[in-house]
Amino acid sequence: MSFANITNNIRNAAQALLNGEEPDDSYPGAASRKLPQWNHGLFAQDLVFNNIFPRDVPTDGKTMKSPRDNPGTVRSGTHHGTRIAMTEMLQRIEQRFESYFDVANFDANVPQDRDFVAQRLLYTWQEPGTTSPSYPPCLAMIPPQDKTGLLQIFNAMRLLDTGITLHRIIPPVIDDWVYGTPEAQTMAGCERANVKLRTEDKNIGQEANIADREDWYTDAAFAQQSFTGPNPSSITVASADWVEKFMKTADVQGLKDMHKLLQNAGNTIYIQDNSYFREAVGADAQAELKSDDGKRFGCAAVTLFQLNHEGRLHPLSIVLDYRGSMEKSVVIFNKRLSASDPSRMEGEDWPWRYAKTCSQVADWTRHELDSHLTACHFVEEATIVAGYRSFDKSHVIYKLLEPHWLKTLSLNASARSALVPSIVTKINGFSEAQTYAFIQDAYNKFDWESKYIPNDLKARGFDMAKLNNNMFRNYAYAKNMSLMWPALHEFVKAVLVTNYKSDMDVKNDKSVQTWCTEMRSPTGGRMASFPVIKTIEALTNAVVMCIHIASPQHNAVNYLQCYYMSFVPSKPASLMAPLPQTIEQLRAYEETDMMASLPINNSQVWLMSSQLPYLLSYRVAEDQTLLNYAASLQQLASQKTGKEWQAVSAAAMDFHAKLLELGTMFRKNSDAMDKDIVAYHVMDPTEMAVSVLI
Known part of the structure; x- marks a missing residue:
């Protein structure tokens, strides 16, 4: 027996409580709800009982190679x-890394007095090619100059193998798996199962998700996610070349009305272009994207939209999986040419619904591995390490940026140890090698100033000067960011x-020049796009960018995941069946084909796919918001003497007022x-995290 099951020696009433059933009223303290969380002590005992703990896998301090075998x-x-075990385990892993980062003084709970030389010796880059x-x-979690101290602590804490414990508590079989029942083998059945779980799973499962809407699958709900969903910063105006490709394909398929629409659309055509996926992972243009076990499949979808003058984004066509050319790819066009066309048959158009699912699978990949993990977490970490190595604690840039580094380093370390290898690579449609290649490619292509x-x-295609045009009124992300950036810049x-x-x-300023060198160095941040800063304006923009990534941008791509992604059919991490190879095959798709592509019969993949967004969407504590940062800075600066501090206090006061206005x-x-x-409301300043802290 394990913590995920109910042990036989618990009284019947308590067992009913754990199962979420109505307990015997005679049992003292009984309540008709499921456990909100496991008792910490008993959970720890059960981990030991099931032999789930990090193995003793020491490192020499130079290389960080995690074990690749899975002990079961x-x-x-x-x-x-x-679900509650996953939450508990991830919290313990994160706390374990936080403890090490505290003891190592990377992120000490009680600030330490150290000079700049000691600071540079502590914060060093992990050498390229020394992680696996x-x-x-x-x-580098063990600085090169450390001979015994931190190395002994790191090995004693068994941090190299800590992350694997997260996957070990996720069983391959879920005893009460509602999505695996015959009733849940249809999309309507999945929707009913979602309602059932939302009703019964109190505490951990009560968050709203997109399937609460009856129209969650429609063109309107699908398209709008490119504007206000969890990945709102990748949609772009379509190039003339892409429009021409879709026009030619429409011609080949005999779709004259679609060809005419595209020909006369002007600058209203937008695109989600994931055609680069195979190049990013080093795969051949015709290679099948799939997991190492061959059970999960990925795709490089390309989705074409039209944005009408009323602000409605409407999907026109989808390339399921771009394979080097339109001729070698499966391309489907929407029967509905505009957002105003009749929508009563949308629910039964299974070929088109399947295509939208492919688009969402590709968007899941781009969002989780690029927009979120790499462009926020890992890029921000590079600026943090470079910052510690460049600015002493008295430097104005250190004072500006250090509060926005809260928890990021330890959080990223735990993500590299646990979330990516134990969950992401177990649910996505790439091999493990392709997953890590994709992350590296995303980092290498990150263009700082662009x-x-x-x-x-x-x-x-969304010029800030034109965003008040009615055409863009539904792109709230862009409208908000166009206001937030100038506010950060002014402050x-x-x-x-x-x-x-x-x-x-x-x-x-030698410190500023050192920062640029650290970020650009092949043995440091390896970001050649980072500017060589020589002006106040360039420095202002670079610092604003650091805060932007840590706060508003990370908020935008992180805190909507639970709503849009926890109902797996809305945005799956992968497909559970190979993709159709011809348009004729796709046109023959029925609901059974759609359901076969979802992990309804793989409870482990579904549960991890559903739980991951929840794990990443905790509410931000009030003392860790950007608004609280501005208020705290204003008050602390006002208590110090000197014109500079008074100017900082005034700037913070203005920033606080501006945030309330925003x-x-x-x-x-x-x-x-x-x-x-x-x-x-994901960018509400009262709930906007001050740093990448989850």
Whole structure:
């Protein structure tokens, strides 16, 4: 027996309580709800009972190679019991890494007095090629100069094997698996199962998800996610070349109306272009994307949209899996040419619904591995390590950025140890090697200055000067970011000019130049796109970017995951059956084919896919918000003497007031969207995390 099952020696009433059944009223303290969490002590005992603990896998401190073998998992468990076990285990893993980072003084709970020389010796880069699996530039958890101290602690804590314990508590069989029942073998059955679990799974399962909407699968709900879903920063205006490719394909398929629409669409055509996936993972253009065991499949979908003048984004066509050319790929066009076309048959158009699922699988990959994990977590880590190696604690940039480094280093270390190898690689549609290659490719292609919000929005076809046009009223992410970036810029510049009076001051600041060198170095941050900073404006933008990634951008891509992704059919991590190879095969698809592509009969994949968004979507504590940061800075700076501190206090006060104003404006942007669109409050300053802390 394990913590995921109910032990036989518990009284019947208590057993009913654990199963979520109505308990015997005679049992003292009985309540008709499931356990909100496992008792910490008993959970630990059961881990030991089941031999689930990190193995003694020491490192020499130079290489960080995690064991690749899997020592096995618990045999079976319940749905609810496993969900709360996953939550408990991940929290313990994160706390384990936090403990090490505290003891090692990387992120000490009680600040330590150290000089800059000691700081540089502590914060060092992990040498390229010394981690297995391979990750982008990161902190060396055992500094090169450490001979015995931290190395002994690291090995004693068994951190190299800690992450594997997360996967070991997820059983291959869920005893009460509702999605595996005959009743759940249809999409309507999945929807009913979702309602059942949402009703019964109190505490851990009560969060809303997109399947609460009856229209979750429609073109409107699907398209809007490119604007206000968990991955709102990858949609871009379609190039003339892409439009031409789709026009030719429409011709081949005899779709004259679609050809005419594309020909006359002007600048209203947008695209989610994932055609680069195979190149990113080093696969041949015709190679099948699939997991190492051959049971899960990925795809490089390309989705074409039209944005009408009323602001409605509508999907026109989908390439299921781009294989080097349109001729070698399966391309389907929407029967509905516009958002206003009749929608009553959308639920029964299974070939099109399957195509939208392929698009969502590709978007899951791009979101989790690129927009979220790499472009936020790992890029921010590079700036943190470079920052510690460049600025002493008295430097203005250190003072500006250090509060935005809260928990990020230890969190990333636990993600590399646990979340990626124990969950992501067990549910996505790539091999493990391809998964890590994709992450590396995303980091290598991250273009620092092009990601500045004004540059990014303009390049993707959403010029900030035009966002008040009615055409863009449903793109709340862009409208919010176009306001947040200038607010951050104004605040950061007001603080920087207390120390820099001219561009020459910036150019002559050796710490700033060291920061640039650390970020660009092949043995450091390995980011050649990071600017060589010589002006106040360039420095302001670089610092704003660091805060932008840590706070508003990470908020936007992280905290909506539970709503949009916990109902697996809405955005699966992979497909459970090979993709159709011809348009004729796709056109013959029925509901049974759609269901066969979902992990309804693989409880482990479904449960991990559903639970991962929950694990990443905890609410931010009030003291860890950007608004609280501004208020705290204002009060602390006001208590110090000198003109510089008074200027900082004034800048913080203005920033705090601006954030409150932005909160009102963000709510107005959300309210201005079409009424059937889910409200967009993910950037509320009162709940916006100050750092990448989850």
